[in-house]
Amino acid sequence: MSRATIIACTNQKGGTGKTTTCENLGIGLANEGKKVLLVDADPQASLTIALGFDRPDRLPVTLSGLLERTAAEEEISAGEGILHHAEGIDLVPSDISLSGLEVSLVNEMSRETVLRRYLGTVKRKYDFILIDGMPSLGMLTINTLAAADKVIVPVQAQYLPAKGLEQLLHTVSRVKHQINPGLKIGGVLLTMTDSRTNLSREISTLIRDTYGGKIKVFDTEIPRSVRAAEISSEGVSIFRHDPNGKVAEAYRSLTKEVLAQAAREKRRKLEQSL
């Protein structure tokens, strides 16, 4: 039976391409034959809506209820609340009630690991679980980092992200030391790049020069395209919406990089156990 690799798409800045990356990397992995669960951990529910569930407030079960019941140690039946999408992935949806969860977790014991405990009940069924994070460094993001094996950090190549990136890396290393020693940075992913503008090229070069030695920066860059922006309301991935376009090609290439990285890590673990 497989044990999922859990990947968090995290950046405390909004609009960096987290949701778009979660959706298209997730479906990209499913297209390669992997069993994939996407988890919408943002109260704004953009991922849930992008996948075609456009009234998340009407869903009977969403992540917040599942986490509340996990915290209360109530039984959750197999597959409860998990939705299926036509492109071969499963989804734990979100809705606005997740925004109240941070408050209700305050008095819980081990409140940083509620998401990890919930995912522990489903992860045997999947090869990959991708968590779409919210734009903050609050308790939900800590839960996301505590549950993850690795973090992918989408960075929009249009603004200088330096300061925010430092803060995020600091949070990742704190969670690693205090809660989740196995946590790794999968890589920084440059999104919405535009090879025609100097600024975009300069930021790409700057990030690779500044961080490239310390942490992985994915070779793949996701180009800016209106075709990518269109899918947030279409209910389908870029592979259905514009299969021959440059963004679909980029997400296919990112999928291959992530699979190659996972294969390398598996080999390394095997070698260490010999």
Ligand code: ADP
């Ligand atoms: P986040 O989840 O980090 O807030 P999103 O994935 O929602 O970021 O992307 C922010 C906005 O940019 C959305 O409106 C989305 O449709 C758009 N977008 C995402 N990726 C691209 C892209 N490659 N080209 C153009 N627009 C994009």
Ligand code: MG
């Ligand atoms: Mg988002």
